[in-house]
Structure formats: structure tokens, C-alpha cells
Amino acid sequence: MTKNISVTLIVWRQANSSDKGKFETHQLTDISKDMSFLEMLDVLNEELTTKGADPVAFDHDCREGICGMCGTVVNGRAHGPNKGTTLCQLHMRTFNDGETIVVEPFRARPFTVLKDLAVDRSSLDEIIMAGGYISANTGGAADANAILVPQDAADEAFESAACIGCGACVAACPNASAMLFTAAKISHLALLPQGKPESAKRAASMVKKMDELGFGNCGNEAECEAECPKEISITNIARLNREFFKSKFLSDE
Amino acid sequence: MHLDSKTPSGPLHEKWDKARFDLKLVNPANKRKFDIIVVGTGLAGASASASLAELGYNVKTFCIQDSPRRAHSIAAQGGINASKNYSNDGDSVRRLFYDTIKGGDFRAREANVFRLAQVSGSIIDQCVAQGVPFARDYGGLLANRSFGGAQVSRTFYARGQTGQQLLIGAYSALMRQVSAGKVELLPRREMLDLVMVKGRARGIVTRNLVDGKIESHSAHAVVLCTGGYGNLFFLSTNAMASNVSASYKCFKKGAFFANPCFTQIHPTCIPVHGKYQSKLTLMSESLRNDGRVWVPKNPGDSRPPSQIPESERDYYLERRYPSFGNLVPRDVASRNAKDQCGLDKGVGETGFAVYLDFANAINRDGHAAIEKKYGNLFAMYDKITGDNPYENPMMIYPAVHYTMGGLWVDYNLMSTVDGLFVLGEANFSDHGANRLGASALMQGLADGYFIIPYTMGGYLAENSFDDVSAEQAEFSDAAKQAKEKIQKLLNVNGKRTVDDFHRELGNVMWENCGMSRKNSDLEKALGQISSLREEFWQNVKTPGTGAEFNQSLERAGRVADFMELGELMVKDALSRQESCGCHFNEDFQTDDNEALRNDKDFCFVSAWEYKGKDKEPELNKEPLVFENVELTQRSYK
Numbered sequence: 020m021t022k023n024i025s026v027t028l029i030v031w032r033q034a035n036s037s038d039k040g041k042f043e044t045h046q047l048t049d050i051s052k053d054m055s056f057l058e059m060l061d062v063l064n065e066e067l068t069t070k071g072a073d074p075v076a077f078d079h080d081c082r083e084g085i086c087g088m089c090g091t092v093v094n095g096r097a098h099g100p101n102k103g104t105t106l107c108q109l110h111m112r113t114f115n116d117g118e119t120i121v122v123e124p125f126r127a128r129p130f131t132v133l134k135d136l137a138v139d140r141s142s143l144d145e146i147i148m149a150g151g152y153i154s155a156n157t158g159g160a161a162d163a164n165a166i167l168v169p170q171d172a173a174d175e176a177f178e179s180a181a182c183i184g185c186g187a188c189v190a191a192c193p194n195a196s197a198m199l200f201t202a203a204k205i206s207h208l209a210l211l212p213q214g215k216p217e218s219a220k221r222a223a224s225m226v227k228k229m230d231e232l233g234f235g236n237c238g239n240e241a242e243c244e245a246e247c248p249k250e251i252s253i254t255n256i257a258r259l260n261r262e263f264f265k266s267k268f269l270s271d272e
Numbered sequence: 273m274h275l276d277s278k279t280p281s282g283p284l285h286e287k288w289d290k291a292r293f294d295l296k297l298v299n300p301a302n303k304r305k306f307d308i309i310v311v312g313t314g315l316a317g318a319s320a321s322a323s324l325a326e327l328g329y330n331v332k333t334f335c336i337q338d339s340p341r342r343a344h345s346i347a348a349q350g351g352i353n354a355s356k357n358y359s360n361d362g363d364s365v366r367r368l369f370y371d372t373i374k375g376g377d378f379r380a381r382e383a384n385v386f387r388l389a390q391v392s393g394s395i396i397d398q399c400v401a402q403g404v405p406f407a408r409d410y411g412g413l414l415a416n417r418s419f420g421g422a423q424v425s426r427t428f429y430a431r432g433q434t435g436q437q438l439l440i441g442a443y444s445a446l447m448r449q450v451s452a453g454k455v456e457l458l459p460r461r462e463m464l465d466l467v468m469v470k471g472r473a474r475g476i477v478t479r480n481l482v483d484g485k486i487e488s489h490s491a492h493a494v495v496l497c498t499g500g501y502g503n504l505f506f507l508s509t510n511a512m513a514s515n516v517s518a519s520y521k522c523f524k525k526g527a528f529f530a531n532p533c534f535t536q537i538h539p540t541c542i543p544v545h546g547k548y549q550s551k552l553t554l555m556s557e558s559l560r561n562d563g564r565v566w567v568p569k570n571p572g573d574s575r576p577p578s579q580i581p582e583s584e585r586d587y588y589l590e591r592r593y594p595s596f597g598n599l600v601p602r603d604v605a606s607r608n609a610k611d612q613c614g615l616d617k618g619v620g621e622t623g624f625a626v627y628l629d630f631a632n633a634i635n636r637d638g639h640a641a642i643e644k645k646y647g648n649l650f651a652m653y654d655k656i657t658g659d660n661p662y663e664n665p666m667m668i669y670p671a672v673h674y675t676m677g678g679l680w681v682d683y684n685l686m687s688t689v690d691g692l693f694v695l696g697e698a699n700f701s702d703h704g705a706n707r708l709g710a711s712a713l714m715q716g717l718a719d720g721y722f723i724i725p726y727t728m729g730g731y732l733a734e735n736s737f738d739d740v741s742a743e744q745a746e747f748s749d750a751a752k753q754a755k756e757k758i759q760k761l762l763n764v765n766g767k768r769t770v771d772d773f774h775r776e777l778g779n780v781m782w783e784n785c786g787m788s789r790k791n792s793d794l795e796k797a798l799g800q801i802s803s804l805r806e807e808f809w810q811n812v813k814t815p816g817t818g819a820e821f822n823q824s825l826e827r828a829g830r831v832a833d834f835m836e837l838g839e840l841m842v843k844d845a846l847s848r849q850e851s852c853g854c855h856f857n858e859d860f861q862t863d864d865n866e867a868l869r870n871d872k873d874f875c876f877v878s879a880w881e882y883k884g885k886d887k888e889p890e891l892n893k894e895p896l897v898f899e900n901v902e903l904t905q906r907s908y909k
């Protein structure tokens with residue numbers, strides 16, 4: 020049933036963050052269509068290693084679409100051509116025999132290339148540090164059922180909380196904005212009663228941090244939503260704007 | 273050596289209270305004078321880091337990934353147990369305790385397990401307060417489901433992404449403390465060794481995975497939260513970076529390794545496709561609530577499932593275990609799948625798979641109801657296999673999933689090395705010879721949020737500490753050794769890749785020390801592993817240098833340790849001449865092919881002590897005393 024394919028891989032090589040970098044071309048034959056994209060890169064790396072060449076560095080860990088560690092641009096699209104799919108969940112059956120595939124790192128001003136396809140996305144952690152939490156020390160919590168959360172609010176909060184922090188939204192945005200990522204966190208917490216008390220302050224602080232880190236402004240291009248592997252909705256950005264607007268009133272107090 | 277578990281005296285339900293009272297307290301003003309290293313940012317490490325920092329300690333937290341949020345815990349799907357009894361269906365602290373002890377086939381310590389059940393409710397409270405979006409009923413109350421062999425509904429869940437949501441909760445608490453300056457975060461760092469000063473754990477040596485720099489860090493205590501070692505088998509459901517190196521280095525420094533052969537094989541994973549396969553994907557066992565497991569009745573029947581009539585299907589779990597049916601514990605479900613395939617009834621291209629069929633459930637509850645429950649899991653299956661589970665039954669096969677074994681710890685979660693605490697999957701802890709579904713998340717968070725904050729205080733308050741700095745000889749010596757080890761790996765410059773060795777090691781272990789074991793196979797494996805290890809050090813090819821981003825080198829270091837641990841696992845399996853839980857030795861089974869325990873001779877924890885290179889490790893035994901439960905033969909009929 021399965022037929023193996025051959026592909027031409029044009030892949031970005033860069034020794035470290037100060038290196039200029041360049042594309043390199045490799046032919047791969049006998050690639051099973053059941054392989055994941057990362058397994059195809061494994062095959063390439065085994066070949067390179069055996070030949071005495073340097074294997075291609077790329078980040079990955081869970082290989083099941085949940086840790087957010089993987090991610091490159093494939094044929095111009097973050098995480099490749101399939102909707103709602105991380106790179107590790109992309110399979111070679113998506114490609115045709117003989118196809119040329121171009122693989123590049125996520126590029127954005129606040130993301131530095133560390134080596135080949137691996138980039139530094141710690142700026143996303145810094146945005147979370149600026150307020151992406153509920154201030155609840157261990158030990159002081161009331162009984163879990165003391166807080167009622169309507170099912171639809173819990174479901175909606177879950178949808179926003181599903182963000183895996185991969186940074187594809189930033190890489191896809193012409194302005195390198197981190198609005199979708201930031202909005203997903205702000206929405207997740209603002210939708211829950213537990214998160215409401217801090218929500219306006221949180222929005223102000225996270226947005227400020229995002230600007231400081233050099234992420235661009237949101238131009239409503241919606242490229243982020245199209246490339247997000249967890250299909251985080253752009254309506255989160257509207258909610259962020261509402262919370263941000265509220266914070267303007269607060270700061271006048 | 274006599275192993276003192278430091279279990280408090282008194283009735284079971286008062287032990288933890290007594291312990292907390294007996295543990296000395298650190299004066300609040302003094303807490304900031306103590307530095308604590310936490311290695312790992314999964315549920316155990318993130319919750320421990322956040323909670324210790326909230327108390328006022330200075331915490332340094334390390335992880336391999338680029339962000340703490342990506343630890344392997346993120347991948348847990350099914351749920352987390354707690355004895356809240358919100359479902360009013362007969363649950364209690366004692367029942368969760370009993371189920372866990374029995375599920376572990378009576379090879380865990382009573383007092384620890386009882387404490388775990390006692391604090392389980394507070395975990396859910398804490399997570400809700402942090403904003404974890406658990407599933408809810410229409411009225412807004414928390415929803416529960418029954419999971420993995422439990423007859424009560426005590427599992428809390430967030431669709432199929434419970435681990436992700438719990439970890440994001442713990443991660444956000446951690447990042448709040450990073451922002452407050454109480455935690456210094458060092459991602460993309462790998463711990464290469466433990467540093468001991470005057471017999472106590474006082475720091476670690478790490479490698480910066482971006483530039484290769486070897487760094488030393490000192491502290492008053494070290495908390496290891498580095499997860500399990502299932503990746504020893506090459507193929508497992510664990511994340512690619514999961515490893516044993518941190519634990520193994522501590523083993524070599526004097527921490528005993530307990531029950532290394534206790535490995536859980538999860539019954540519902542997507543079967544292996546081909547040689548290039550890099551990992552296996554778990555299909556949450558919550559699927560067994562509605563899916564029915566079957567194989568064709570007739571060996572060699574290769575018709576597609578839709579053409580096999582009901583009368584020619586064997587729903588073997590329902591047939592053999594009428595009261596538990598498809599919900600038998602993991603080890604029982606896994607072994608049965610293996611047996612069926614051994615009878616030439618396996619399905620799919622390789623014959624190493626069984627069906628998990630939702631046709632009945634879809635007919636009964638409708639497509640929409642099943643989609644609401646399992647939509648993301650079905651989509652994941654479809655993505656990986658290219659097959660639609662709403663139309664065709666899923667194909668599943670067991671895979672290595674979790675390691676109950678780990679570093680030995682006492683009741684305070686301290687190892688046999690003073691000042692080295694071990695939390696989460698990395699310790700041997702609470703699950704005995706088999707872990708129940710939804711109990712690992714519970715244990716990781718119990719350890720991190722509710723146990724270490726007390727027991728760490730006790731350790732720091734009871735001891736006096738010399739000033740130690742990362743510049744002194746113990747640190748520079750450890751750093752030097754770490755560098756030499758790296759250079760040694762790079763210098764081999766042989767012909768076979770690291771993955772190639774790893775795959776072969778995994779295969780030897782899967783065949784001989786996996787789902788079922790035989791003395792003769794185990795003996796054979798010992799020889800195979802030692803010659804493979806010898807070849808590894810003569811013929812491995814690790815490209816690049818140590819002073820750069822070098823993922824092959826990272827893997828080579830981890831595989832080198834797996835090569836040694838593999839041998840210890842086999843020795844452990846050989847020394848335990850009984851079957852219990854996941855450790856199924858074919859020579860010891862009941863007439864119904866169930867694990868046959870030998871409580872007279874083997875009711876103990878095996879705690880292995882490192883004796884030096886090329887010396888036999890020594891087996892120490894911690895006897896297990898059961899005062900509150902009766903040791904019964906597990907029966908799921």
C-alpha cells in the first residue's frame with residue numbers, strides 16, 4: 020500500500036548565531052510516506068553522520084504535537100502546509116514523489132538562530148513572566164468546587180489555553196508580532212473567575228513587555244491564525260484589546 | 273547497609289501529620305540564606321521550584337529544553353486522580369490508597385502511598401486556583417471520569433491534554449517566581465554530574481547545550497526531578513530528551529537505584545511502522561472506557577476488520593475478565609495483547625497489533641458524543657496513521673511508557689545521599705510494581721507542591737552547613753571529569769551512529785526484559801548488553817565538537833548511561849525470582865497466567881548500590897511491612 024518517495028531537500032545551515040548561514044541541498048530517496056517530517060530529517064542526519072558531515076540541528080522533543088519545541092518553515096509556511104498541524108505531526112504522505120522541499124528556521128527579530136533550524140524563543144517565556152499567571156501561592160487554595168465555572172467558559176478558556184508556545188504565529192506574522200500568543204494567555208486567564216481580578220493589569224504588563232522585546236504590532240493580517248498548529252482563534256486578540264483598554268482606565272486611578 | 277525509610281510511627285492516617293510536626297522549621301528570615309538546585313521542570317520540578325521559592329528559598333532551576341514548559345509532563349493525556357469523592361460513588365482517601373497499593377501488586381511503601389492519597393485533593397484545589405481549565409459539568413462543577421482500572425470516577429481531566437494544562441499551571445507559578453527574582457532559570461542545560469562535599473550533595477555540573485560550556489553550581493541541597501528512563505528501550509512514548517543520565521550519575525555517587533526493572537508497558541499505543549520509527553505515540557487509555565479490544569478468532573485471519581463477522585471476533589479481555597473487561601490494569605491488558613499476537617491473531621501489516629473498536633459506542637451514544645470525548649485523540653490517530661477511527665477500528669499495541677523504578681528515597685524523599693532529594697518519576701516511590709493510570713501526575717505534583725516544601729525545611733533546619741563555592745576543588749574536579757568523558761566520546765570516531773547503537777540496545781531490552789521475562793533470556797541479554805557496550809566505546813561516531821550546539825553528543829552521553837543501566841535492569845529482573853505487577857517472569861505464574869508473587873521471599877524494595885567500575889553492584893533490601901492491607905492475589909475476573 021505504502022509507496023516510498025524521493026525528495027530534494029533545501030535546508031538552511033548556520034553554524035551559530037553569528038554565522039551568516041546558507042542553503043544546502045540534499046537528495047533523499049526511499050522515504051516512506053508513513054514517516055513524520057522529523058523522521059525524514061533523522062534519516063538525513065544518519066546519512067550525514069555516517070558520511071562524516073555535520074548533521075542538521077533542529078529542536079524537537081515530544082514528537083506528538085504538544086510540547087511546542089519543534090517548528091521550522093517548510094516551503095514558506097510555519098510548520099508546513101497542513102492546517103492545525105505541528106511539524107512533528109506532519110507526515111511525508113503530504114508530499115509528492117520528486118518534490119523539492121525548502122526548510123528554514125522561524126525568522127523574527129526577537130528569535131535568534133542558534134544553529135541551523137534551532138532558534139531561541141525565550142522571549143516568549145519573558146512575556147509569560149510579565150504576568151501570564153494567577154498569583155496563587157501553594158497552600159492557600161479553597162476547595163476546587165468552591166469556584167463554579169460555567170461549562171462554556173471553561174471550554175472557551177481551554178481553547179485559549181491550548182497554545183503550545185511554539186512561536187509559529189510570530190514567524191508567520193509580517194510584523195513579527197506575538198499578539199496571538201499573548202492574547203491566548205490573557206484570554207485563558209480572563210475567561211476564568213480565578214483570573215479576573217488581575218486581568219486588566221496582566222494585559223497591560225504583558226503587552227508592554229512584548230513591545231520592549233521588539234515584537235511588532237498586530238496589523239490584523241491573520242497569518243498567525245492560519246499557521247497556528249493549535250488553531251488558536253484571532254478573536255483572542257479582540258479580548259486582549261478589551262482587557263488592555265480596561266487597564267488604561269485603571270492606570271488613571 | 274541498613275536502609276532507614278524514616279517512616280513515622282503511629283497509625284497510618286496520622287503519620288504525615290506527625291512527620292510535619294516533627295520536622296524542624298527554618299526561621300522565615302533565614303530561608304533566603306539557603307540555595308536550592310532543582311533539576312527538571314516537569315510537574316515535579318516546576319511545582320517544587322515554585323513552592324520552595326514562594327517560601328523564600330533561593331532556587332536555581334535547570335532543564336534540557338529551551339523552555340521549562342516543554343518538559344515531558346506536557347504530553348500526559350488522560351488525567352489526574354484525587355480522592356475528592358465529588359462523584360459520591362464510594363471513593364475515599366483509604367480507597368485511593370488501597371487501589372494504588374493493590375495496583376502496584378504490594379511492592380510499594382504503605383505510608384508513602386497513604387500520604388499521596390491524603391494530599392491528592394489539595395492538588396486539585398491548587399491547580400484550579402492557578403487557572404487549570406479542567407472539564408466541568410453543566411452546573412459548573414468539576415467533572416470526573418473513571419480511568420485505567422478504577423471502579424470509581426476520581427479522575428480529573430482537561431480533554432486529552434491534562435498534562436499540558438497542569439504543567440502550564442506549574443510553569444506559570446514558576447515563571448511568577450522567576451519574575452520575582454526568587455528562581456534563577458537555566459534552560460538548555462544538561463546536568464552531567466552531582467557534586468559532593470564532605471559526604472553531602474552540594475551542587476551540580478552542567479553543560480550549556482548552546483555553546484557547550486561546562487558550568488558548576490553550588491547549593492545547600494539538590495532536588496532531582498529528571499523524570500523516567502523509558503527511553504532506554506529506544507522506542508517508547510517518552511519525549512525524545514527523556515533520559516537517565518542525571519539519576520545514573522547520582523547512582524554512581526552513592527544514591528541507591530531501586531527496582532530498576534519495574535517498567536510499565538502501556539497497552540494502547542500506535543503500533544510500530546518501520547525501522548525509521550523514532551518514538552511511539554500513546555493513545556490515552558481513557559479510550560478503553562468506550563473502545564472494545566478484539567482480535568479475529570481464527571489465527572492468520574487477514575480479512576479487513578469490516579469483513580470479520582461478530583461471531584468470528586474474540587473480545588478477549590471481556591471474555592477473560594468479565595467484571596473489569598476492557599478496563600483491566602495496564603500490565604494485564606498489555607500481556608494479553610502480546611499473547612494474542614503470539615497466537616498469530618495479531619492484525620495490521622506487521623501482525624503486532626490488536627483492534628480497539630468504537631463502533632458500538634458510536635452506535636450507542638452517537639458520533640457527536642464520541643467526538644466530544646475523544647475528538648483530539650481520534651484526530652491525532654488519523655494524523656499519524658492516515659486512517660479514520662470513526663470508520664475503522666483503531667490498531668494498537670503495547671509500548672514502554674513509564675518507569676516505576678528510580679532512585680531510592682526515604683519518607684522525606686531524600687536519597688541515600690545526604691541532601692539529594694528525588695521527586696516525580698525519577699524516584700522509585702509510590703507505584704510499586706505497576707502504576708495505575710492518572711497517578712503519575714498526582715505523584716509529581718504531590719511531591720513538588722506538598723511534600724518537599726516541608727521535608728526540605730526539616731533537612732536544612734536540622735543540619736549545619738559549611739560555606740561552599742562552585743570554585744572549590746570538588747567542583748573543578750567534577751567539571752574536569754565531565755569534560756574528559758565528553759572528549760572520550762568524541763575521540764572514538766568509529767563507524768556506527770549513536771541512534772544505531774541505541775536502537776540495538778532497545779531491541780535487546782524489549783525482547784528480553786520487556787513485557788514478559790524468562791531467566792534464560794535475561795542471562796542471554798546480560799552478555800549482549802555488555803558486548804554492545806564494549807562495541808559502543810570502540811565504534812560510536814559522534815560528529816562535531818564539545819564546544820558547540822551538538823545534539824549527537826547529547827544523545828551519545830545519554831546512550832552511554834543507558835548501556836550501563838540496561839545491565840542493572842536485567843540484574844534486577846534476574847534477582848527477583850517471582851512475578852509481580854509489570855515484572856512478569858514466565859516461570860512464576862498462576863494457572864490463569866497471572867503474575868505469581870512470592871511474598872515470603874520477595875516482599876522488599878531492591879535498592880542497588882554502585883560499587884565502582886567493573887564491580888558487581890550490591891543489592892540492599894528494604895523490607896516492606898504491610899500493617900493496614902492484606903496481601904491478596906490480584907484478580908480482575
Ligand SMILES: Cc1cc2nc3c(=O)[nH]c(=O)nc-3n(C[C@H](O)[C@H](O)[C@H](O)COP(=O)(O)OP(=O)(O)OC[C@H]3O[C@@H](n4cnc5c(N)ncnc54)[C@H](O)[C@@H]3O)c2cc1C
Binds near residue numbers: 347673711
Ligand atoms: C504520552 C504519555 C502520557 C501520559 N499520561 C499520563 C496521564 O494521563 N496521567 C498520569 O498520571 N501520568 C501520565 N503519564 C506519566 C507522566 O506524564 C509522567 O510520569 C510525569 O509527567 C513525569 O513528570 P516528572 O516531573 O517526574 O518528569 P518530566 O516531566 O519527565 O520532566 C523531566 C525534566 O527533567 C529535565 N531533565 C532530565 N534530565 C536532565 C538533565 N540531565 N539535566 C537537566 N535537566 C534534565 C527535563 O528537561 C525535564 O524538564 C504519561 C506519560 C506519557 C509518556
Ligand code: SF4
Binds near residue numbers: 181189200247
Ligand atoms: S498561538 Fe499558536 S502559533 Fe502562536 S505560539 Fe501558541 S500555538 Fe504556537
Ligand code: FES
Binds near residue numbers: 079083108
Ligand atoms: S516535538 Fe513537541 S510539538 Fe513537535
